[in-house]
Every structure is written in C-alpha cells, then in structure tokens.
Amino acid sequence: MTNSLKIYNTLTRQKETFVPIQEGRVGLYVCGPTVYNDVHMGNCRTFLSFDVIYRYLIHLGYKVRYVRNITDAGHLTDDGDEGEDKISKKARIDQLEPMEIVHKYTMGFRDVMKQFNVLTPNIEPTATGHIVEQIEMTKQILQNGYAYEANGTIYCDVDKLNQLYDYGQLSGRKLDDLYTNTRELDGQSDKRGAFDFALWKKANPEHLQQWQSPWGMGFPGWHLECSAMSRKYLGERFDIHGGGMDLVPIHHTNEIAQSMACCKTTPANYWMHTNMLTVNGTKMSKSLNNAFLPHELFAGSHPLLEQAYSPMTVRFFFLQAHYSSTIDFSNEALQAAEKGYKRLMNAHKSLLQLTHSGNQTAGNNTEDKAVLQLLDECYERMNDDFNTPQTIAVLFELSSKINAYHNKQANLNDLSKDTFDRLITVFTSFITNVLGLLDETTTADNGITEGLMQLVLQMRTDARNRKDWLTSDIIRDRLNDLKITVKDGKDGTTWGVD
Amino acid sequence: MTNSLKIYNTLTRQKETFVPIQEGRVGLYVCGPTVYNDVHMGNCRTFLSFDVIYRYLIHLGYKVRYVRNITDAGHLTDDGDEGEDKISKKARIDQLEPMEIVHKYTMGFRDVMKQFNVLTPNIEPTATGHIVEQIEMTKQILQNGYAYEANGTIYCDVDKLNQLYDYGQLSGRKLDDLYTNTRELDGQSDKRGAFDFALWKKANPEHLQQWQSPWGMGFPGWHLECSAMSRKYLGERFDIHGGGMDLVPIHHTNEIAQSMACCKTTPANYWMHTNMLTVNGTKMSKSLNNAFLPHELFAGSHPLLEQAYSPMTVRFFFLQAHYSSTIDFSNEALQAAEKGYKRLMNAHKSLLQLTHSGNQTAGNNTEDKAVLQLLDECYERMNDDFNTPQTIAVLFELSSKINAYHNKQANLNDLSKDTFDRLITVFTSFITNVLGLLDETTTADNGITEGLMQLVLQMRTDARNRKDWLTSDIIRDRLNDLKITVKDGKDGTTWGVD
Numbered sequence: 001m002t003n004s005l006k007i008y009n010t011l012t013r014q015k016e017t018f019v020p021i022q023e024g025r026v027g028l029y030v031c032g033p034t035v036y037n038d039v040h041m042g043n044c045r046t047f048l049s050f051d052v053i054y055r056y057l058i059h060l061g062y063k064v065r066y067v068r069n070i071t072d073a074g075h076l077t078d079d080g081d082e083g084e085d086k087i088s089k090k091a092r093i094d095q096l097e098p099m100e101i102v103h104k105y106t107m108g109f110r111d112v113m114k115q116f117n118v119l120t121p122n123i124e125p126t127a128t129g130h131i132v133e134q135i136e137m138t139k140q141i142l143q144n145g146y147a148y149e150a151n152g153t154i155y156c157d158v159d160k161l162n163q164l165y166d167y168g169q170l171s172g173r174k175l176d177d178l179y180t181n182t183r184e185l186d187g188q189s190d191k192r193g194a195f196d197f198a199l200w201k202k203a204n205p206e207h208l209q210q211w212q213s214p215w216g217m218g219f220p221g222w223h224l225e226c227s228a229m230s231r232k233y234l235g236e237r238f239d240i241h242g243g244g245m246d247l248v249p250i251h252h253t254n255e256i257a258q259s260m261a262c263c264k265t266t267p268a269n270y271w272m273h274t275n276m277l278t279v280n281g282t283k284m285s286k287s288l289n290n291a292f293l294p295h296e297l298f299a300g301s302h303p304l305l306e307q308a309y310s311p312m313t314v315r316f317f318f319l320q321a322h323y324s325s326t327i328d329f330s331n332e333a334l335q336a337a338e339k340g341y342k343r344l345m346n347a348h349k350s351l352l353q354l355t356h357s358g359n360q361t362a363g364n365n366t367e368d369k370a371v372l373q374l375l376d377e378c379y380e381r382m383n384d385d386f387n388t389p390q391t392i393a394v395l396f397e398l399s400s401k402i403n404a405y406h407n408k409q410a411n412l413n414d415l416s417k418d419t420f421d422r423l424i425t426v427f428t429s430f431i432t433n434v435l436g437l438l439d440e441t442t443t444a445d446n447g448i449t450e451g452l453m454q455l456v457l458q459m460r461t462d463a464r465n466r467k468d469w470l471t472s473d474i475i476r477d478r479l480n481d482l483k484i485t486v487k488d489g490k491d492g493t494t495w496g497v498d
Numbered sequence: 499m500t501n502s503l504k505i506y507n508t509l510t511r512q513k514e515t516f517v518p519i520q521e522g523r524v525g526l527y528v529c530g531p532t533v534y535n536d537v538h539m540g541n542c543r544t545f546l547s548f549d550v551i552y553r554y555l556i557h558l559g560y561k562v563r564y565v566r567n568i569t570d571a572g573h574l575t576d577d578g579d580e581g582e583d584k585i586s587k588k589a590r591i592d593q594l595e596p597m598e599i600v601h602k603y604t605m606g607f608r609d610v611m612k613q614f615n616v617l618t619p620n621i622e623p624t625a626t627g628h629i630v631e632q633i634e635m636t637k638q639i640l641q642n643g644y645a646y647e648a649n650g651t652i653y654c655d656v657d658k659l660n661q662l663y664d665y666g667q668l669s670g671r672k673l674d675d676l677y678t679n680t681r682e683l684d685g686q687s688d689k690r691g692a693f694d695f696a697l698w699k700k701a702n703p704e705h706l707q708q709w710q711s712p713w714g715m716g717f718p719g720w721h722l723e724c725s726a727m728s729r730k731y732l733g734e735r736f737d738i739h740g741g742g743m744d745l746v747p748i749h750h751t752n753e754i755a756q757s758m759a760c761c762k763t764t765p766a767n768y769w770m771h772t773n774m775l776t777v778n779g780t781k782m783s784k785s786l787n788n789a790f791l792p793h794e795l796f797a798g799s800h801p802l803l804e805q806a807y808s809p810m811t812v813r814f815f816f817l818q819a820h821y822s823s824t825i826d827f828s829n830e831a832l833q834a835a836e837k838g839y840k841r842l843m844n845a846h847k848s849l850l851q852l853t854h855s856g857n858q859t860a861g862n863n864t865e866d867k868a869v870l871q872l873l874d875e876c877y878e879r880m881n882d883d884f885n886t887p888q889t890i891a892v893l894f895e896l897s898s899k900i901n902a903y904h905n906k907q908a909n910l911n912d913l914s915k916d917t918f919d920r921l922i923t924v925f926t927s928f929i930t931n932v933l934g935l936l937d938e939t940t941t942a943d944n945g946i947t948e949g950l951m952q953l954v955l956q957m958r959t960d961a962r963n964r965k966d967w968l969t970s971d972i973i974r975d976r977l978n979d980l981k982i983t984v985k986d987g988k989d990g991t992t993w994g995v996d
Contacts, residue, residue: 065595097563097731099621107618110608120605123597129627132709211630233595448995451980452950455973459957462969471960475953482949497946 005060005383007240008324010248010271011170015385018270020239026057026064027238029230029268031247032124034071035105036086038293039112041329042284046244046274048315049323051118051436053242053272053386059434066121067233070109072102073127073209074201075222079250081198085219088208098208102128112294115311117436123233127225131211134220134228137262138199138213146261150190152202152216158195161257164264167195170256170271171249197254199224223254230267231259241268245275245324272323279304279329306331309338312440316341319388319435340392342496345439347399348431349494350406356420357413364414371419374398375426382434391430398427441497457486457493503558503881505738506822508746508769509668513883516768518737524555524562525736527728527766529745530622532569533603534584536791537610539827540782544742544772546813547821549616549934551740551770551884557932564619565731568607570600571625571707572699573720577748579689579696583717586706596706600626610792613809615934621731625723629709632718632726635760636697636711644759648688650700650714656693659755662762665693668754668769669747695752697722721752728765729757739766743773743822770821777802777827804829807836810938814839817886817933838890843937844994845897846929848904854918855911862912869917872896873924880932889928896925939995955984955991 005018020026030050033039047068057064077083091098113120127134138154141147146164147156158167162175175195182194198221203210210217220228230238236259243252252271259267276283279290292302300308309317317337321327374397381390402423404410412420431437456475463471479486479495486495503516518524528548531541545566555562575581589596611618625632636652639645644662645654656665660673673693680692696719701708708715718726728736734757741750750769757765774781777788790800798806807815815835819825872895879888900921902908910918929935954973961969977984977993984993 065598097621099623099731100563103618103621107608110605120601123595123601125597126627129624132629136710212634233597448980448982449947449950451976452947452954455954455976456950456957458972458976459954459969471957474956478949478953478956482946484946 004380006385007270007272008385009269010245010273011266013172016270018239020062021237021269024061024063026062026240027234028054028057028064028066028240028242029226029234029238030066030068030121030241031226031243031251032068032070033105033109034075034086035102035109036075036090037105038295039105039109040284040291040293041297042244042277044112044116044294044314045277045318045323045327046242047113047118048116048318049274049386050242050272051116052319052388052434053240053323054119054121055436056382056386056434059429065123065234067123067125067230068121069226069229070102070106070124070126071222071225072106073098074220074225079222081201081221085207085209091208099128102126115294115298116315117311117438119436125229125233127220127229128209130225130228130232131220133232134224135200135213137224137228137231137258138220141199141258141261144261147199148192149215152218153190153198154200154215155191155196156199156254156257156261157192158197158257159193161261165260165266167253167257170253173249197221197223197250197257199258223251224258226251227255227258227262227267230255231263236263236267237265238268240270240272242272242274245273248273274323275326277327277329281328284329304331307335309334310440312438313338313341316344316392316435316437320392322385322387322389324385340396341437343399344392344395344431345437345441346494346496347402348427349439351402351424351427354402354405354412354420356415356417358417359413360417364411367410367414368416368419371398371401371415371423374401375422378426378430388435392435395427395430398423402427453484453495457495460486502878504883505768505770506883507767508743508771509764511670514768516737518560519735519767522559522561524560524738525732526552526555526562526564526738526740527724527732527736528564528566528619528739529724529741529749530566530568531603531607532573532584533600533607534573534588535603536793537603537607538782538789538791539795540742540775542610542614542792542812543775543816543821543825544740545611545616546614546816547772547884548740548770549614550817550886550932551738551821552617552619553934554880554884554932557927563621563732565621565623565728566619567724567727568600568604568622568624569720569723570604571596572718572723577720579699579719583705583707589706597626600624613792613796614813615809615936617934623727623731625718625727626707628723628726628730629718631730632722633698633711635722635726635729635756636718639697639756639759642759645697646690647713650716651688651696652698652713653689653694654697654752654755654759655690656695656755657691659759663758663764665751665755668751671747695719695721695748695755697756721749722756724749725753725756725760725765728753729761734761734765735763736766738768738770740770740772743771746771772821773824775825775827779826782827802829805833807832808938810935811836811839814842814890814933814935818890820883820885820887822883838894839935840994841897842890842893842929843935843939844992845900846925847937847992849900849922849925852900852903852910852918854913854915856915857911858915862909865908865912866914866917869896869899869913869921872899873920876924876928886933890933893925893928896921900925951982951993955993958984 006015007018008015033043054064054066072087075086077086077089087098087101091101094101141156142154146161147154161167167175168178178195200213200215200218200220202216203218210219256266259265278284282288282290284291290304296302297305297309297314298311313334317334318327320337374394377394378391381387381394405412460472460475484495484497486493504513505516506513531537552562552564570585573584575584575587585596585599589599592599639654640652644659645652659665665673666676676693698711698713698716698718700714701716708717754764757763776782780786780788782789788802794800795803795807795812796809811832815832816825818835872892875892876889879885879892903910958970958973982993982995984991
C-alpha cells in the first residue's frame with residue numbers, strides 16, 4: 001500500500017492524493033450497463049479502465065469492495081424522465097418478457113467481459129433487485145422535504161436542494177446558468193422546476209415492468225438505483241465512484257442530489273470518469289455505421305475493419321491511452337497495438353527463460369540502478385492517476401533490456417540476484433495482474449499444441465541436418481498456412497501465432 | 499412437434515401424455531441452486547437432466563420459456579422455518595457482505611453449467627429481486643384467509659388449506675397421517691399447526707438480509723420465492739415444474755399450498771423430479787468425505803477418484819441413467835462412460851466423413867428399413883419420459899452401423915440417399931442438440947492443432963515411405979507422450995486424444 005497514489009477528481013477538478021475512508025480498504029462503485037442490447041465498445045472501454053484501476057488497487061494491497069450494477073429497469077430512452085423504458089421497448093419489439101431481454105444481454109455482457117479478461121466485481125446488483133430499497137430512499141427524501149408527489153410520480157426538488165449545496169458542482173455549471181440555457185417548462189409537465197427529476201415514476205397500465213409502491217404502481221427513476229445500491233453495499237459515503245464521462249451532467253449529478261437529499265452527504269469522495277471513443281476521428285454512432293461490437297472486432301467482420309483483432313490486442317489498445325483521454329479506433333492504431341502487445345508478451349516469455357548466475361553483487365552498478373529505477377517508475381506512472389500509457393512505455397524500456405539479456409547483447413549478470421528477482425516479480429505482476437494481459441498463444445489444450453509444435457520443430461531440424469530441403473520446405477509452408485512464425489535465436493527456437 | 503410425448507407426473511403418479519396449456523409453447527420452471535457454496539454434483543445432475551428435457555422440447559419444436567431461479571435469500575439451514583439463513587451464515591463466516599457470497603457462487607455456478615454445456619435458461623430470477631412480488635403474494639394469501647400474522651411473521655394456515663384440497667397430494671401422504679408421525683408443537687412456536695410454514699419471517703436486528711414490509715422488517719420464506727417468480731414469469735398455471743426429489747415433501751408441497759391459497763390453483767400441470775446420486779453405493783455427503791465437487795472430478799483431485807473425468811464424460815455418465823433413477827458414482831462406471839462417450843463421438847465423426855453415391859433407390863430394403871426404424875426409436879425412447887439411457891442404446895446401435903459403413907464391412911449404398919440424409923440429421927441432432935454432447939477433442943484454437951497434426955501425419959507417412967524407422971519411431975513416441983492415438987483405416991488416418 002502506498003500513500004502516493006493520486007487520482008483526478010472530477011468533483012474538485014484536480015489531482016488529489018488518495019486517502020481511503022477506512023485504512024487499507026476501498027469502496028468502489030461503477031455504473032454498469034443497461035442490458036437491452038449488446039454491450040458497445042464505449043462501455044467496454046469504461047469497464048476495462050476500471051478493471052485496471054480495481055486491479056491496481058488490489059495490487060497495492062487494498063481490500064477493495066467493487067460494486068458494478070446492472071440496469072435492468074427504469075432507464076428511459078432519453079436518459080431522463082421522458083421516452084420509453086429501454087428494456088421494455090426491446091422486449092416489445094422482440095416479443096419477449098423484459099426479464100428474458102435482461103438475462104440474455106446480462107449473460108452476453110459477462111461473456112464479453114470475460115473475453116477481455118475483466119475481473120468480475122464483488123457485487124453486481126440489479127435495479128429490479130432493489131425496488132424496496134429505492135422505495136425506502138424515496139420515502140426518506142420525501143420526509144426530508146426534498147421531493148414532492150405529483151400524480152403518482154415523486155420528483156426530486158432541485159431548486160430546494162440547490163439551497164443546501166451547489167447542485168452543479170460535478171458538471172461545473174451553476175444551476176442559474178443552466179436555467180438560462182434551458183427552455184421553460186411547457187405547462188404540460190408536473191415538474192415544478194426544469195431540473196427536477198423523477199425518483200419514482202407512475203406506471204401506465206401498459207408499462208411492462210412495474211411494482212406496488214406507497215404511491216401506486218410504478219417504477220424507479222434511473223438515477224435512484226445507483227444511489228440505493230451504493231448506499232446499501234458501500235455505505236452513505238464511500239471512496240470512489242466511476243463511470244463514463246457522459247454520465248456527469250445528469251446521472252451522476254442527480255446521484256449526488258439524491259444522496260444530499262436523503263443522507264445530507266455527497267456519496268463518494270473521488271469521482272472518476274472515462275473518456276469517449278472515436279472511429280477514424282469521428283464519433284462512434286449507430287447512424288454512422290461505425291459502432292462495431294466486440295464480436296465484430298474479434299472476427300474482423302465489420303466493413304471498417306481490415307482484419308480481426310484479438311481481445312488482448314483491443315485491451316492493450318485501450319490501455320495505450322489514459323482513461324481520461326479520447327481514443328481513436330483505426331486499423332493502423334489497432335495493428336500497432338497488436339505489435340506492442342506481442343512485443344510485451346514476448347519479452348515476458350524471454351524473461352522467464354533467463355537464468356541468473358545467482359551472484360548477489362551487481363557487476364555493473366549503472367545497469368542495476370537503471371533497472372531498479374525503471375521498476376520504480378512502473379509504480380510512479382500508475383500512481384499518477386493510473387497512467388497506463390506511460391506505464392506501458394516503461395515496460396517497453398524494460399522489454400528492450402530483457403531482449404538484450406536474452407540475445408546476449410547485454411550481460412544479465414550485471415544485475416544483482418535481488419534486482420533480477422524484482423524484475424521478474426514486478427514485470428510479471430504489471431503484465432498479468434495490473435494490466436490484466438493474457439498470453440493468447442497458450443490455449444487450454446493440455447499442452448497438445450505446444451507438444452506437436454516441438455515435434456514439428458524437431459522434424460525441421462532433423463530434415464535440415466540431413467539436407468532434406470523438400471521436407472523442410474513442406475514444414476515451412478504448412479506453418480505459414482497456419483500463420484505460425486518460427487524464430488531461431490541464440491538460445492533456441494521460439495514460435496508464435498501471428 | 500409430436501403428441502406422443504409422455505411425462506411421469508409426480509402429482510398423479512403416472513405417465514401422462516404431455517398436453518401444453520398453449521399449443522406449441524411450454525412454460526418450464528425448475529428450482530435452482532441456493533448460492534452459498536460451490537454447486538454439488540447432486541444439483542448438477544438435476545440441472546443437467548432438465549437441460550436435456552429443455553433441449554428435447556425445443557427439438558420437438560416447442561417455444562419454451564425456461565425459468566430457473568437463484569435462491570439468494572431466505573433459505574434456512576434446516577430447509578424449513580428454523581435455523582440460520584444459509585447465505586448469511588456463510589457471509590458471517592467469510593466476513594463478507596451476503597451479496598458478495600451470492601455473486602461469487604452465482605458466477606461459479608454458471609461457469610460449471612457452461613463446462614457441462616448446460617444451456618442457460620431464459621430467465622434466472624433471484625429471491626432478492628422479487629421482494630415486492632413476495633410481499634404482494636403474502637398480502638393476497640392473508641386477504642384470502644389462508645394465512646395469519648404472529649409477532650411480525652406470516653404463516654400459511656395448512657389445516658385450513660387442507661379443507662380446500664389435499665395438502666399431501668404431491669408427496670402422497672395425507673395430512674392426518676403426517677400429524678400422526680409428528681411431535682406436537684412445544685408451545686414455544688407461534689404456529690397454530692405443526693405444518694404451517696412461514697410466508698414472511700420477522701427479522702431480528704442482527705439478521706443480515708432484511709426488507710421493509712407491511713409487517714415490519716423481515717425476509718421471505720424460502721418456498722414463497724418460487725411461487726412468486728413462477729407466477730410472474732409463467733402465469734398462475736403453467737406446464738412443467740421440476741426439481742430434485744428431495745424438494746417434494748416440503749418445498750414443492752408448500753409451493754402448491756401457496757398457489758392454492760393465493761390463486762386457487764395448483765401452479766403446474768406436470769411435476770417432474772430427479773433422483774439422487776450415490777458414491778460406491780453410499781449416499782453422497784460431506785461428512786462421509788465422498789461429496790466431490792465438479793472441479794475435483796474434472797481434475798481427478800479427490801482421493802476417491804482414480805483419474806480425471808472430463809465434463810462431457812460426466813455429462814454422458816448422467817445421461818446413461820434415467821433422470822428418475824438413482825445413479826452411482828464409481829471409477830468403473832465413469833471409465834465406462836468415458837469409453838461410451840468417445841464411441842459415440844467417434845461414430846459421429848465417421849458419419850460426417852461418409853459419402854453416399856447419391857442413389858435414391860435403396861439397394862437393400864432390409865438395411866434401409868432397419869436404419870429408419872432405429873432413427874424412429876430415438877424419438878420413441880425420448881418421448882417415453884425422456885428416457886436418455888434407452889436413447890443412447892439406440893444411438894450405439896446406429897454407431898455400430900456407421901462404423902460398419904466406415905470400415906466397408908457394410909455397404910453404405912444399401913441406404914437410399916433420403917435415409918442417409920436422415921441418418922446424418924437425426925444422429926447429429928440427438929448428439930449435439932438433444933443430449934448436448936460437445937466434441938472435446940476440438941479446441942477453439944482456429945484449427946492450429948488439427949493443422950499441426952496433419953503435418954505430423956504427413957511427416958510420418960513420408961518417413962515410412964523412405965523407410966526412415968528412426969523418425970517414425972520418434973513421431974510414434976512423442977504422440978504417445980501427448981496421449982494422441984492414431985488409427986489407420988481404409989479411408990485414411992484418423993486421430994484422437996485419449
């Protein structure tokens with residue numbers, strides 16, 4: 001555990017030293033997907049970013065309770081109080097029960113997360129699983145005087161709340177300014193103020209998902225679930241709340257409003273937001289036909305994609321940008337990521353093949369210090385608001401050193417045994433535990449592929465030794481067909497799949 | 499779709515022709531796991547049995563809505579109204595939040611189901627996700643006069659219900675007889691009758707999972723969730739309700755009681771129950787140290803296991819017994835299942851390699867009729883209360899025929915083209931879609947293993963042709979090391995992993 005971790009806090013607009021509420025423990029809440037369709041790449045980026053944050057906190061020794069919800073009711077098509085429920089709409093179109101839609105896309109979401117090697121959170125609570133808690137929270141807000149009922153719907157009274165605290169703090173916009181830029185209520189609405197929002201909505205008889213409440217049949221507002229669930233599992237005030245930056249102006253702003261109205265506290269100390277994706281410099285959107293899905297990336301089946309990109313290539317691609325920067329999808333960038341990912345994994349393989357003499361005294365203090373310095377830098381970069389691109393840059397520097405040791409261009413025994421051991425530990429931890437990169441060439445086939453490959457390589461050597469060029473040509477061509485690359489190095493022959 | 503499907507109905511104690519409530523559709527509810535520990539093999543058998551039932555119904559053309567719940571609250575350690583909540587107890591021991599326990603074991607359960615190639619149901623609802631529905635059902639039962647409140651707990655009044663219908667119908671025991679064999683209430687209980695059971699239980703302040711209700715803070719009784727969820731997703735009366743046979747006397751009996759008390763109907767038309775597992779003739783139990791877990795079977799890591807058994811071997815082993823019979827785990831039986839599974843899969847591979855002359859007229863009417871007869875028998879056996887062992891016996895007879903065609907011991911062109919096509923369609927459907935058997939030798943490595951193997955086989959042939967016995971011996975020995983068996987047949991060389 002270290003005190004030097006710094007996090008950029010959207011709430012205060014500055015990097016702050018991370019101080020957990022309870023020493024050694026972190027409560028982390030991230031807004032999860034609304035499960036009405038296949039998870040899109042923008043969402044994947046958010047969950048992958050927080051996966052690395054979660055992994056690094058664990059690596060630092062924190063005991064983390066990570067809660068990421070599943071929105072399975074109440075999220076309307078306009079992301080506000082109007083429009084149809086996203087899940088009900090999909091259920092109507094597909095002629096299915098809403099919970100069939102929910103189950104299908106929840107399972108699909110989890111499969112994609114698994115492909116990306118995203119760790120499952122500790123709790124994945126659902127909106128429908130917390131109706132009672134949401135009703136109770138609404139009752140408390142009503143009792144506290146920060147909400148009102150109108151025709152069976154309960155609205156949060158934002159103007160009144162704004163007297164208690166600055167409603168626009170998270171988005172950095174004063175409520176007065178927001179009013180200036182908003183058209184007035186048209187008189188059709190039951191809302192008293194244009195920024196009031198529904199905690200609980202009255203359901204029409206045809207609304208598919210509805211529950212009994214003290215105010216008749218209805219359903220929870222989208223923002224309420226996160227407040228009710230984070231409170232239940234992390235307490236009224238916890239450490240880190242995260243999500244995509246599109247959630248800042250409304251969803252997260254209203255979560256804070258609900259917590260202030262119910263518990264007189266802002267729910268989280270640190271608010272972290274991930275940035276958006278673009279494709280070839282343009283916003284990713286269904287209407288522009290550039291919003292490819294994970295399985296399209298993995299199969300290379302979208303017209304904009306020149307080839308398939310593996311889950312680990314895409315994971316690496318995301319990590320090459322800071323979570324708070326935009327990132328642009330292009331074939332060039334993905335192909336570069338593919339190379340970078342392989343370079344890192346190959347260096348790791350080479351590292352594990354190195355054997356140190358066991359000599360404790362460093363033969364070359366400059367080299368020893370340089371490696372120790374790079375290992376410390378891995379932590380420094382991650383401690384600087386989880387800066388994965390800079391961390392990867394350091395890992396690349398280390399890779400060059402490892403390759404030099406491996407190719408005998410540099411002398412491994414210039415490192416002390418302790419430094420060598422630390423190199424193995426830190427490099428391995430950062431690649432596998434922190435960045436969460438899996439070696440995709442290792443298939444779970446009980447070593448059959450590796451065993452066959454070793455046999456083929458032996459046949460190749462034997463053929464060469466007896467100058468049987470026909471056989472060695474056949475082997476070369478067949479391996480080419482299988483996209484297997486063989487490299488003959490000083491320490492033997494290695495192979496990989498392109 | 500066929501009208502000849504027969505199902506043994508626990509409720510009527512006879513095989514009945516299956517007639518769905520709505521033509522072409524089936525509503526199926528199966529009691530799922532309580533997610534407080536790793537799923538045990540007995541549960542796996544139940545879910546695997548219903549997986550085949552679900553698959554066969556789909557194969558017959560029914561549109562099935564399959565609901566299998568996850569019990570994440572309210573299941574007490576005595577399976578009744580006494581004892582600690584199973585999930586809360588585990589949470590207390592592991593010092594975790596109950597929903598962390600729930601999430602961990604739900605994810606683990608799904609992983610195991612995936613390993614067994616069990617299809618996910620259409621909806622997997624949770625008890626905590628339906629607190630409102632359970633409260634509403636309790637209110638209705640109170641209103642109907644079949645329940646009473648005592649100190650914040652609501653009990654179902656079984657004596658009164660027994661005047662409406664025969665409470666003991668499912669278990670085949672009259673309530674009067676049950677009373678005769680039961681000790682009287684000790685005066686400590688709030689229950690009026692010994693068979694009354696809690697719909698809603700008052701929670702002590704220290705109870706970990708509790709919700710606000712019209713009767714104060716409490717939690718639902720275990721039986722209530724299934725009634726509330728089956729009603730919500732399948733209606734007040736649906737087609738098939740299933741589960742392990744241990745659920746008959748209390749859990750399912752009380753589900754019927756709740757439906758009668760609330761809706762004046764028994765919830766399901768057909769009640770199906772799977773039988774128990776034994777190990778070397780003894781009941782499987784933790785205290786006897788013979789209750790191995792799925793991963794112990796797959797790794798062969800339990801002292802009672804002589805080797806590892808793959809998921810498909812275990813799946814096949816289960817299917818070799820009728821779901822309503824006991825089944826005994828032993829190394830001999832599992833090893834026999836491993837052979838049987840491979841025999842079936844190899845026959846299927848051979849079938850797909852056969853080429854028919856395309857001649858429509860059968861050359862040999864006896865052979866053609868025999869094959870058609872066997873294909874019909876596959877359906878007849880499954881239509882007879884999903885008799886998988888007899889279906890497998892028929893598939894073995896077909897395998898013998900396929901092998902004979904493959905080895906040229908019989909003439910494939912004795913079959914008409916239509917019969918051959920039907921053989922491929924039905925045999926493939928039964929193995930993959932109905933029995934749900936996967937080919938475990940095919941790994942998802944983009945054909946690399948197969949490609950390498952073909953290259954090795956070519957090297958082997960070349961070595962033999964040039965009488966290079968050293969090389970062919972090396973290849974033989976290395977393949978042996980990898981447990982790869984090669985068979986040279988008339989139609990070429992096939993290979994498989996032992």
